[in-house]
Amino acid sequence: MAIATPASGSQSPRKTNASPHDALVASGTSERILDVAERLVQTRGFNGMSYADIATELGVTKASLHYHFPSKADLGVRLISRYEENFLRELATLDASRSDAKKKLRGYAHLYETVLRQDRMCLCGMLAAEHATLPSEMRARLSAFFDANESWLVDVLEAGRKSGSLSFEGPAIAKARMWIGSLEGAMLLARSYGQVARFTQVATQLLSALSL
Amino acid sequence: MAIATPASGSQSPRKTNASPHDALVASGTSERILDVAERLVQTRGFNGMSYADIATELGVTKASLHYHFPSKADLGVRLISRYEENFLRELATLDASRSDAKKKLRGYAHLYETVLRQDRMCLCGMLAAEHATLPSEMRARLSAFFDANESWLVDVLEAGRKSGSLSFEGPAIAKARMWIGSLEGAMLLARSYGQVARFTQVATQLLSALSL
DNA sequence: GTCTATAGGTGGATAGAC
DNA sequence: GTCTATCCACCTATAGAC
Numbered sequence: 001m002a003i004a005t006p007a008s009g010s011q012s013p014r015k016t017n018a019s020p021h022d023a024l025v026a027s028g029t030s031e032r033i034l035d036v037a038e039r040l041v042q043t044r045g046f047n048g049m050s051y052a053d054i055a056t057e058l059g060v061t062k063a064s065l066h067y068h069f070p071s072k073a074d075l076g077v078r079l080i081s082r083y084e085e086n087f088l089r090e091l092a093t094l095d096a097s098r099s100d101a102k103k104k105l106r107g108y109a110h111l112y113e114t115v116l117r118q119d120r121m122c123l124c125g126m127l128a129a130e131h132a133t134l135p136s137e138m139r140a141r142l143s144a145f146f147d148a149n150e151s152w153l154v155d156v157l158e159a160g161r162k163s164g165s166l167s168f169e170g171p172a173i174a175k176a177r178m179w180i181g182s183l184e185g186a187m188l189l190a191r192s193y194g195q196v197a198r199f200t201q202v203a204t205q206l207l208s209a210l211s212l
Numbered sequence: 213m214a215i216a217t218p219a220s221g222s223q224s225p226r227k228t229n230a231s232p233h234d235a236l237v238a239s240g241t242s243e244r245i246l247d248v249a250e251r252l253v254q255t256r257g258f259n260g261m262s263y264a265d266i267a268t269e270l271g272v273t274k275a276s277l278h279y280h281f282p283s284k285a286d287l288g289v290r291l292i293s294r295y296e297e298n299f300l301r302e303l304a305t306l307d308a309s310r311s312d313a314k315k316k317l318r319g320y321a322h323l324y325e326t327v328l329r330q331d332r333m334c335l336c337g338m339l340a341a342e343h344a345t346l347p348s349e350m351r352a353r354l355s356a357f358f359d360a361n362e363s364w365l366v367d368v369l370e371a372g373r374k375s376g377s378l379s380f381e382g383p384a385i386a387k388a389r390m391w392i393g394s395l396e397g398a399m400l401l402a403r404s405y406g407q408v409a410r411f412t413q414v415a416t417q418l419l420s421a422l423s424l
Numbered sequence: 425g426t427c428t429a430t431a432g433g434t435g436g437a438t439a440g441a442c
Numbered sequence: 443g444t445c446t447a448t449c450c451a452c453c454t455a456t457a458g459a460c
Contacts, residue, residue: 181398192354
Protein backbone atom coordinates (compact mmCIF):
# COMPACT_ATOMS: atom_id res chain seq x y z
CA MET A 1 0.00 0.00 0.00
CA ALA A 2 2.60 2.52 1.01
CA ILE A 3 5.22 3.45 -1.50
CA ALA A 4 8.78 2.63 -0.68
CA THR A 5 8.20 3.11 2.99
CA PRO A 6 10.93 1.85 5.31
CA ALA A 7 8.28 -0.19 7.12
CA SER A 8 6.95 -1.74 3.96
CA GLY A 9 8.47 -3.11 0.81
CA SER A 10 12.02 -4.17 0.69
CA GLN A 11 14.76 -4.17 3.26
CA SER A 12 15.76 -7.64 4.32
CA PRO A 13 18.90 -9.02 2.67
CA ARG A 14 18.31 -10.29 -0.82
CA LYS A 15 20.32 -11.03 -3.87
CA THR A 16 17.94 -9.37 -6.29
CA ASN A 17 19.32 -5.85 -6.49
CA ALA A 18 22.77 -4.86 -7.51
CA SER A 19 24.06 -2.24 -5.12
CA PRO A 20 27.67 -1.72 -4.02
CA HIS A 21 29.46 -1.14 -7.25
CA ASP A 22 27.12 -3.58 -8.95
CA ALA A 23 28.43 -6.52 -6.98
CA LEU A 24 25.90 -9.19 -6.23
CA VAL A 25 25.86 -8.58 -2.48
CA ALA A 26 23.09 -6.35 -1.21
CA SER A 27 24.12 -5.72 2.34
CA GLY A 28 20.86 -4.28 3.50
CA THR A 29 22.77 -1.18 4.44
CA SER A 30 22.26 0.21 0.97
CA GLU A 31 18.53 -0.18 1.38
CA ARG A 32 18.56 1.53 4.76
CA ILE A 33 20.50 4.40 3.26
CA LEU A 34 18.02 4.66 0.45
CA ASP A 35 15.10 4.58 2.91
CA VAL A 36 16.44 7.54 4.86
CA ALA A 37 17.59 9.43 1.78
CA GLU A 38 14.23 8.92 0.15
CA ARG A 39 12.35 10.39 3.06
CA LEU A 40 14.74 13.34 3.26
CA VAL A 41 14.42 14.11 -0.44
CA GLN A 42 10.64 13.84 -0.27
CA THR A 43 10.46 16.26 2.62
CA ARG A 44 13.41 18.59 2.06
CA GLY A 45 14.37 18.16 -1.56
CA PHE A 46 17.53 16.84 -3.16
CA ASN A 47 19.35 20.13 -2.61
CA GLY A 48 17.99 20.47 0.90
CA MET A 49 19.46 17.19 2.05
CA SER A 50 23.06 16.07 2.56
CA TYR A 51 25.18 13.01 3.18
CA ALA A 52 25.69 14.36 6.69
CA ASP A 53 21.94 14.28 7.34
CA ILE A 54 21.68 10.64 6.30
CA ALA A 55 24.81 9.65 8.18
CA THR A 56 23.60 11.23 11.40
CA GLU A 57 20.25 9.47 11.23
CA LEU A 58 21.82 6.10 10.57
CA GLY A 59 24.62 6.55 13.06
CA VAL A 60 27.34 6.01 10.50
CA THR A 61 29.91 8.27 8.87
CA LYS A 62 29.68 10.08 5.57
CA ALA A 63 32.58 8.01 4.27
CA SER A 64 30.54 4.90 4.75
CA LEU A 65 27.78 6.33 2.60
CA HIS A 66 30.25 7.14 -0.14
CA TYR A 67 31.24 3.49 -0.17
CA HIS A 68 27.69 2.52 -1.15
CA PHE A 69 26.94 5.55 -3.30
CA PRO A 70 30.19 7.16 -4.51
CA SER A 71 28.54 10.37 -5.66
CA LYS A 72 25.31 12.10 -4.79
CA ALA A 73 24.21 11.66 -8.38
CA ASP A 74 24.57 7.88 -7.96
CA LEU A 75 22.39 8.05 -4.90
CA GLY A 76 19.83 10.16 -6.68
CA VAL A 77 19.60 7.86 -9.67
CA ARG A 78 19.11 4.81 -7.49
CA LEU A 79 16.47 6.63 -5.48
CA ILE A 80 14.42 7.33 -8.57
CA SER A 81 14.88 3.81 -9.95
CA ARG A 82 13.76 2.19 -6.73
CA TYR A 83 10.85 4.57 -6.35
CA GLU A 84 9.69 3.85 -9.85
CA GLU A 85 10.01 0.09 -9.36
CA ASN A 86 7.93 0.22 -6.23
CA PHE A 87 5.39 2.49 -7.83
CA LEU A 88 5.02 0.29 -10.89
CA ARG A 89 4.65 -2.72 -8.62
CA GLU A 90 1.69 -0.99 -6.98
CA LEU A 91 0.19 -0.25 -10.36
CA ALA A 92 0.62 -3.88 -11.35
CA THR A 93 -1.21 -4.86 -8.18
CA LEU A 94 -4.06 -2.56 -9.15
CA ASP A 95 -4.16 -4.19 -12.56
CA ALA A 96 -4.14 -7.65 -11.03
CA SER A 97 -7.13 -6.76 -8.89
CA ARG A 98 -9.17 -6.67 -12.08
CA SER A 99 -11.21 -3.78 -10.75
CA ASP A 100 -13.06 -1.52 -13.13
CA ALA A 101 -11.37 1.59 -14.45
CA LYS A 102 -12.90 3.92 -11.91
CA LYS A 103 -11.72 1.80 -9.03
CA LYS A 104 -8.24 1.66 -10.50
CA LEU A 105 -8.14 5.43 -10.74
CA ARG A 106 -9.32 5.68 -7.17
CA GLY A 107 -6.48 3.35 -6.24
CA TYR A 108 -4.06 5.48 -8.23
CA ALA A 109 -5.03 8.60 -6.33
CA HIS A 110 -4.82 6.63 -3.12
CA LEU A 111 -1.15 5.88 -3.80
CA TYR A 112 -0.44 9.59 -3.78
CA GLU A 113 -2.56 10.07 -0.69
CA THR A 114 -0.59 7.44 1.22
CA VAL A 115 2.63 9.31 0.51
CA LEU A 116 1.07 12.60 1.52
CA ARG A 117 -0.16 11.18 4.82
CA GLN A 118 3.46 10.57 5.71
CA ASP A 119 4.03 14.27 5.25
CA ARG A 120 5.99 13.59 2.13
CA MET A 121 5.89 14.92 -1.37
CA CYS A 122 6.01 12.49 -4.27
CA LEU A 123 9.73 11.88 -4.78
CA CYS A 124 9.54 12.69 -8.46
CA GLY A 125 7.30 15.69 -8.01
CA MET A 126 9.86 17.11 -5.62
CA LEU A 127 12.67 16.38 -8.04
CA ALA A 128 10.70 17.92 -10.90
CA ALA A 129 10.79 21.21 -9.01
CA GLU A 130 14.57 20.93 -8.70
CA HIS A 131 14.87 19.77 -12.29
CA ALA A 132 17.22 22.51 -13.43
CA THR A 133 19.82 21.69 -10.76
CA LEU A 134 19.84 17.92 -11.15
CA PRO A 135 22.57 15.79 -12.75
CA SER A 136 21.46 14.80 -16.22
CA GLU A 137 21.31 11.08 -15.36
CA MET A 138 18.66 11.93 -12.79
CA ARG A 139 16.68 14.06 -15.22
CA ALA A 140 16.41 11.19 -17.66
CA ARG A 141 15.12 8.82 -15.00
CA LEU A 142 12.64 11.39 -13.89
CA SER A 143 11.00 11.63 -17.29
CA ALA A 144 10.88 7.85 -17.47
CA PHE A 145 8.91 7.78 -14.24
CA PHE A 146 6.29 10.20 -15.46
CA ASP A 147 6.12 8.53 -18.87
CA ALA A 148 5.36 5.22 -17.18
CA ASN A 149 2.63 6.83 -15.10
CA GLU A 150 1.19 8.45 -18.17
CA SER A 151 1.05 5.27 -20.18
CA TRP A 152 -0.58 3.32 -17.33
CA LEU A 153 -3.21 6.03 -17.00
CA VAL A 154 -3.82 6.11 -20.75
CA ASP A 155 -4.48 2.37 -20.76
CA VAL A 156 -6.89 2.59 -17.85
CA LEU A 157 -8.69 5.61 -19.27
CA GLU A 158 -9.12 4.13 -22.71
CA ALA A 159 -10.28 0.79 -21.36
CA GLY A 160 -12.72 2.57 -19.08
CA ARG A 161 -14.14 4.66 -21.88
CA LYS A 162 -14.48 1.66 -24.16
CA SER A 163 -16.26 -0.36 -21.51
CA GLY A 164 -18.48 2.58 -20.69
CA SER A 165 -17.46 2.85 -17.05
CA LEU A 166 -15.76 6.18 -17.73
CA SER A 167 -16.92 9.14 -19.74
CA PHE A 168 -14.72 11.89 -21.10
CA GLU A 169 -13.97 13.76 -24.29
CA GLY A 170 -10.73 14.13 -26.16
CA PRO A 171 -7.56 12.04 -26.19
CA ALA A 172 -6.83 9.89 -23.15
CA ILE A 173 -3.31 11.23 -22.97
CA ALA A 174 -4.58 14.71 -22.23
CA LYS A 175 -6.65 13.38 -19.35
CA ALA A 176 -3.69 11.34 -18.14
CA ARG A 177 -1.48 14.41 -18.04
CA MET A 178 -4.21 16.33 -16.31
CA TRP A 179 -4.36 13.64 -13.65
CA ILE A 180 -0.63 13.56 -13.02
CA GLY A 181 -0.27 17.32 -12.97
CA SER A 182 -3.29 17.88 -10.79
CA LEU A 183 -2.40 15.19 -8.26
CA GLU A 184 1.20 16.38 -8.01
CA GLY A 185 0.12 19.98 -7.63
CA ALA A 186 -2.61 19.20 -5.14
CA MET A 187 -0.08 17.23 -3.16
CA LEU A 188 2.37 20.10 -3.24
CA LEU A 189 -0.18 22.54 -1.90
CA ALA A 190 -1.78 20.18 0.60
CA ARG A 191 1.60 19.42 2.09
CA SER A 192 2.55 23.05 2.47
CA TYR A 193 -0.71 23.58 4.36
CA GLY A 194 -0.47 20.32 6.25
CA GLN A 195 -4.01 19.50 5.18
CA VAL A 196 -4.58 16.19 3.46
CA ALA A 197 -8.15 17.25 2.73
CA ARG A 198 -6.87 19.75 0.20
CA PHE A 199 -5.58 16.78 -1.75
CA THR A 200 -8.56 14.46 -1.41
CA GLN A 201 -10.90 17.24 -2.54
CA VAL A 202 -8.99 17.51 -5.78
CA ALA A 203 -8.82 13.74 -6.26
CA THR A 204 -12.57 13.51 -5.79
CA GLN A 205 -13.19 16.19 -8.38
CA LEU A 206 -10.91 14.48 -10.87
CA LEU A 207 -12.83 11.26 -10.42
CA SER A 208 -16.30 12.72 -10.63
CA ALA A 209 -15.33 14.54 -13.81
CA LEU A 210 -15.06 11.12 -15.43
CA SER A 211 -18.57 10.04 -14.48
CA LEU A 212 -21.60 10.34 -16.69
CA MET B 213 1.17 40.92 -18.61
CA ALA B 214 4.30 39.25 -17.36
CA ILE B 215 4.69 38.81 -13.67
CA ALA B 216 7.54 40.59 -12.00
CA THR B 217 9.68 40.34 -15.07
CA PRO B 218 12.79 42.47 -15.11
CA ALA B 219 11.60 43.98 -18.34
CA SER B 220 8.18 44.83 -17.05
CA GLY B 221 6.80 46.19 -13.82
CA SER B 222 8.90 48.14 -11.49
CA GLN B 223 12.52 49.00 -11.54
CA SER B 224 13.12 52.70 -12.06
CA PRO B 225 13.94 54.67 -8.90
CA ARG B 226 10.91 55.43 -6.79
CA LYS B 227 10.13 56.37 -3.25
CA THR B 228 7.24 53.95 -2.85
CA ASN B 229 8.97 50.88 -1.48
CA ALA B 230 11.01 50.72 1.66
CA SER B 231 14.14 48.71 0.97
CA PRO B 232 17.54 49.25 2.54
CA HIS B 233 16.85 48.85 6.21
CA ASP B 234 13.48 50.50 5.70
CA ALA B 235 14.98 53.84 4.78
CA LEU B 236 13.03 55.85 2.29
CA VAL B 237 15.59 55.56 -0.46
CA ALA B 238 15.02 52.85 -3.00
CA SER B 239 18.21 52.79 -4.92
CA GLY B 240 16.99 50.66 -7.75
CA THR B 241 19.74 48.27 -6.86
CA SER B 242 17.42 46.46 -4.49
CA GLU B 243 14.98 45.90 -7.32
CA ARG B 244 17.67 44.64 -9.63
CA ILE B 245 18.80 42.23 -6.95
CA LEU B 246 15.24 41.04 -6.50
CA ASP B 247 14.82 40.63 -10.25
CA VAL B 248 17.81 38.32 -10.51
CA ALA B 249 17.07 36.49 -7.28
CA GLU B 250 13.49 35.94 -8.36
CA ARG B 251 14.48 34.35 -11.61
CA LEU B 252 17.06 32.16 -9.89
CA VAL B 253 14.58 30.95 -7.29
CA GLN B 254 11.97 30.27 -9.94
CA THR B 255 14.38 28.19 -11.97
CA ARG B 256 16.69 26.63 -9.36
CA GLY B 257 14.83 26.93 -6.08
CA PHE B 258 15.65 28.86 -2.92
CA ASN B 259 18.15 26.22 -1.79
CA GLY B 260 19.61 25.92 -5.25
CA MET B 261 20.57 29.55 -5.46
CA SER B 262 23.14 31.60 -3.59
CA TYR B 263 24.25 35.15 -2.93
CA ALA B 264 27.27 34.35 -5.06
CA ASP B 265 25.06 33.53 -8.05
CA ILE B 266 23.26 36.84 -7.79
CA ALA B 267 26.45 38.80 -7.22
CA THR B 268 28.13 37.31 -10.25
CA GLU B 269 25.22 38.11 -12.51
CA LEU B 270 25.00 41.69 -11.30
CA GLY B 271 28.75 42.23 -11.26
CA VAL B 272 28.82 43.21 -7.60
CA THR B 273 30.13 41.52 -4.48
CA LYS B 274 28.24 39.38 -2.02
CA ALA B 275 28.88 41.96 0.67
CA SER B 276 26.95 44.48 -1.35
CA LEU B 277 23.95 42.18 -1.45
CA HIS B 278 24.07 41.77 2.31
CA TYR B 279 23.81 45.52 2.63
CA HIS B 280 20.41 45.44 0.89
CA PHE B 281 19.25 42.12 2.29
CA PRO B 282 21.13 41.30 5.49
CA SER B 283 20.04 37.68 5.58
CA LYS B 284 18.80 35.26 2.97
CA ALA B 285 15.53 35.03 4.85
CA ASP B 286 15.08 38.79 4.41
CA LEU B 287 15.64 38.38 0.72
CA GLY B 288 13.20 35.51 0.55
CA VAL B 289 10.47 37.35 2.37
CA ARG B 290 10.78 40.37 0.13
CA LEU B 291 10.75 38.15 -2.93
CA ILE B 292 7.43 36.64 -1.94
CA SER B 293 5.93 39.99 -0.98
CA ARG B 294 6.86 41.59 -4.25
CA TYR B 295 5.70 38.61 -6.24
CA GLU B 296 2.35 38.65 -4.49
CA GLU B 297 1.96 42.39 -5.00
CA ASN B 298 2.61 42.04 -8.71
CA PHE B 299 0.34 39.05 -8.98
CA LEU B 300 -2.52 40.76 -7.18
CA ARG B 301 -2.02 43.77 -9.41
CA GLU B 302 -2.57 41.54 -12.42
CA LEU B 303 -5.69 40.10 -10.84
CA ALA B 304 -6.98 43.60 -10.18
CA THR B 305 -6.40 44.38 -13.83
CA LEU B 306 -8.45 41.36 -14.78
CA ASP B 307 -11.21 42.56 -12.49
CA ALA B 308 -11.06 46.05 -13.95
CA SER B 309 -11.51 44.64 -17.44
CA ARG B 310 -15.05 43.72 -16.43
CA SER B 311 -14.85 40.57 -18.48
CA ASP B 312 -17.15 37.68 -17.71
CA ALA B 313 -16.05 34.98 -15.31
CA LYS B 314 -14.84 32.61 -17.96
CA LYS B 315 -12.65 35.24 -19.52
CA LYS B 316 -11.22 36.12 -16.13
CA LEU B 317 -10.34 32.50 -15.52
CA ARG B 318 -8.71 32.31 -18.90
CA GLY B 319 -6.71 35.36 -17.94
CA TYR B 320 -5.79 33.73 -14.66
CA ALA B 321 -4.41 30.66 -16.40
CA HIS B 322 -2.63 32.95 -18.82
CA LEU B 323 -0.70 34.53 -15.95
CA TYR B 324 0.77 31.14 -15.13
CA GLU B 325 1.48 30.47 -18.78
CA THR B 326 3.43 33.68 -19.13
CA VAL B 327 5.69 32.64 -16.28
CA LEU B 328 6.11 29.17 -17.74
CA ARG B 329 7.07 30.56 -21.14
CA GLN B 330 10.05 32.18 -19.46
CA ASP B 331 11.10 28.71 -18.37
CA ARG B 332 10.22 29.55 -14.83
CA MET B 333 8.17 27.89 -12.18
CA CYS B 334 5.70 29.96 -10.19
CA LEU B 335 7.83 31.46 -7.41
CA CYS B 336 5.44 30.27 -4.73
CA GLY B 337 4.93 26.85 -6.25
CA MET B 338 8.68 26.38 -6.17
CA LEU B 339 8.87 27.56 -2.59
CA ALA B 340 5.98 25.29 -1.64
CA ALA B 341 8.13 22.33 -2.63
CA GLU B 342 10.92 23.61 -0.39
CA HIS B 343 8.45 24.46 2.34
CA ALA B 344 10.06 22.30 5.04
CA THR B 345 13.43 24.01 4.70
CA LEU B 346 12.22 27.60 4.63
CA PRO B 347 12.54 30.18 7.41
CA SER B 348 9.19 30.52 9.15
CA GLU B 349 8.71 34.12 8.03
CA MET B 350 8.78 32.89 4.46
CA ARG B 351 6.32 30.09 5.15
CA ALA B 352 3.77 32.52 6.50
CA ARG B 353 4.03 34.75 3.43
CA LEU B 354 3.68 31.75 1.22
CA SER B 355 0.33 30.77 2.68
CA ALA B 356 -0.84 34.34 2.35
CA PHE B 357 -0.11 34.23 -1.36
CA PHE B 358 -2.14 31.11 -1.95
CA ASP B 359 -4.93 32.32 0.29
CA ALA B 360 -5.19 35.48 -1.78
CA ASN B 361 -5.33 33.46 -4.99
CA GLU B 362 -7.97 31.23 -3.52
CA SER B 363 -10.20 34.05 -2.45
CA TRP B 364 -9.94 35.78 -5.81
CA LEU B 365 -10.90 32.56 -7.56
CA VAL B 366 -13.78 31.95 -5.19
CA ASP B 367 -15.21 35.36 -5.97
CA VAL B 368 -14.92 34.83 -9.71
CA LEU B 369 -16.34 31.32 -9.57
CA GLU B 370 -19.33 32.30 -7.44
CA ALA B 371 -20.10 35.35 -9.55
CA GLY B 372 -19.84 33.23 -12.68
CA ARG B 373 -22.15 30.59 -11.35
CA LYS B 374 -24.67 33.15 -10.17
CA SER B 375 -24.67 34.92 -13.51
CA GLY B 376 -24.95 31.60 -15.34
CA SER B 377 -21.74 31.98 -17.29
CA LEU B 378 -20.15 29.13 -15.34
CA SER B 379 -21.55 25.78 -14.34
CA PHE B 380 -20.19 23.56 -11.60
CA GLU B 381 -21.32 21.62 -8.55
CA GLY B 382 -20.18 21.92 -4.97
CA PRO B 383 -18.49 24.73 -3.05
CA ALA B 384 -16.54 27.29 -5.03
CA ILE B 385 -13.61 26.94 -2.67
CA ALA B 386 -13.12 23.32 -3.72
CA LYS B 387 -12.98 24.38 -7.36
CA ALA B 388 -10.64 27.20 -6.49
CA ARG B 389 -8.22 24.82 -4.79
CA MET B 390 -8.50 22.46 -7.70
CA TRP B 391 -7.52 25.28 -10.03
CA ILE B 392 -4.49 26.36 -8.04
CA GLY B 393 -3.26 22.85 -7.45
CA SER B 394 -3.77 21.75 -11.02
CA LEU B 395 -2.15 24.82 -12.56
CA GLU B 396 0.84 24.62 -10.24
CA GLY B 397 1.25 20.92 -10.88
CA ALA B 398 0.79 21.22 -14.61
CA MET B 399 3.39 23.97 -14.59
CA LEU B 400 5.80 21.82 -12.62
CA LEU B 401 5.51 18.96 -15.06
CA ALA B 402 5.44 21.06 -18.20
CA ARG B 403 8.62 22.81 -17.14
CA SER B 404 10.46 19.60 -16.43
CA TYR B 405 9.57 18.44 -19.93
CA GLY B 406 10.16 21.84 -21.49
CA GLN B 407 6.76 21.60 -23.15
CA VAL B 408 4.37 24.46 -22.59
CA ALA B 409 1.64 22.46 -24.33
CA ARG B 410 1.50 20.15 -21.34
CA PHE B 411 0.35 23.14 -19.34
CA THR B 412 -2.10 24.64 -21.80
CA GLN B 413 -3.78 21.26 -22.26
CA VAL B 414 -4.55 21.15 -18.55
CA ALA B 415 -5.70 24.77 -18.46
CA THR B 416 -8.07 24.09 -21.33
CA GLN B 417 -9.56 21.10 -19.57
CA LEU B 418 -10.05 23.06 -16.36
CA LEU B 419 -11.92 25.72 -18.30
CA SER B 420 -14.14 23.41 -20.29
CA ALA B 421 -15.10 21.59 -17.12
CA LEU B 422 -16.86 24.78 -16.09
CA SER B 423 -18.96 25.03 -19.24
CA LEU B 424 -22.50 23.74 -19.57
C1' DG C 425 26.70 51.87 -1.23
C1' DT C 426 30.27 49.13 -2.60
C1' DC C 427 34.55 47.21 -1.86
C1' DT C 428 38.40 43.73 0.31
C1' DA C 429 39.17 40.44 3.46
C1' DT C 430 37.91 37.02 6.33
C1' DA C 431 35.44 34.32 9.66
C1' DG C 432 33.04 30.02 10.67
C1' DG C 433 30.37 26.53 8.91
C1' DT C 434 28.93 22.89 5.81
C1' DG C 435 28.87 20.81 1.22
C1' DG C 436 30.59 16.47 -1.52
C1' DA C 437 34.38 13.59 -1.94
C1' DT C 438 38.87 10.80 -1.13
C1' DA C 439 43.00 8.30 1.16
C1' DG C 440 44.30 4.96 3.99
C1' DA C 441 44.00 2.41 8.56
C1' DC C 442 41.36 -1.24 10.62
C1' DG D 443 32.35 -2.22 5.22
C1' DT D 444 33.24 1.21 8.36
C1' DC D 445 36.21 4.25 10.48
C1' DT D 446 39.43 8.78 11.11
C1' DA D 447 41.34 12.42 9.02
C1' DT D 448 41.52 15.60 5.64
C1' DC D 449 40.86 18.40 1.23
C1' DC D 450 38.83 21.97 -1.20
C1' DA D 451 34.95 24.37 -2.83
C1' DC D 452 31.17 26.88 -1.51
C1' DC D 453 27.95 28.76 1.77
C1' DT D 454 25.98 32.80 4.74
C1' DA D 455 27.47 36.54 7.14
C1' DT D 456 30.34 40.40 9.20
C1' DA D 457 34.09 44.04 9.97
C1' DG D 458 36.05 47.83 8.37
C1' DA D 459 38.28 50.72 4.58
C1' DC D 460 36.93 53.76 0.86
